[in-house]
Amino acid sequence: xxxxxxxxxxxxxxxxxxxxxxxxxxxxxxxxxxxxxxxxxxxxxxxxxxxxxxxxxxxxxxxxxxxxxxxxxxxxxxxxxxxxx
Numbered sequence: 740x741x742x743x744x745x746x747x748x749x750x751x752x753x754x755x756x757x758x759x760x761x762x763x764x765x766x767x768x769x770x771x772x773x774x775x776x777x778x779x780x781x782x783x784x785x786x787x788x789x790x791x792x793x794x795x796x797x798x799x800x801x802x803x804x805x806x807x808x809x810x811x812x813x814x815x816x817x818x819x820x821x822x823x824x
Contacts, residue, residue, distance in 0.1 A: 742816060745784040746793060750809060750817040752776045752785075758806035759790060759799060775806075 742750070753759070756777035764770050774785030790807075793799045798813035809817075 743789075745786075745789050746798075747818060747820075749774055749782060749785045749789055749793065750798060750813055751820050752782050753799065753809035754814055754817055757782070758808055759785065760806050761790075761801075 749759075752774060758775055760773045760775060761769055762771040762773070769787060769790075772785060772787045772790045774782040774790075776782060790799070793813070794807070796812075796816075798810060798816055799807045800810050801807045
């Protein structure tokens with residue numbers, strides 16, 4: 740699967756325990772997307788366009804109105820990276 744650098748960064752943050760928080764308006768349309776890492780930091784690369792690509796491909800999903808998390812397909816698609824701490 741062909742995944743861009745920004746999508747890889749987002750998936751990597753989600754694979755480490757992060758989540759995507761989505762804000763919706765009264766009609767249910769998505770107005771803001773916020774990717775939060777497990778430490779509580781916000782990932783600037785995660786935009787609504789990146790989120791919609793990941794959701795369309797089935798790499799992230801939400802269940803029971805919880806924040807969006809990475810799926811098994813997302814874990815298989817993400818490339819391994821060193822964690823620079």
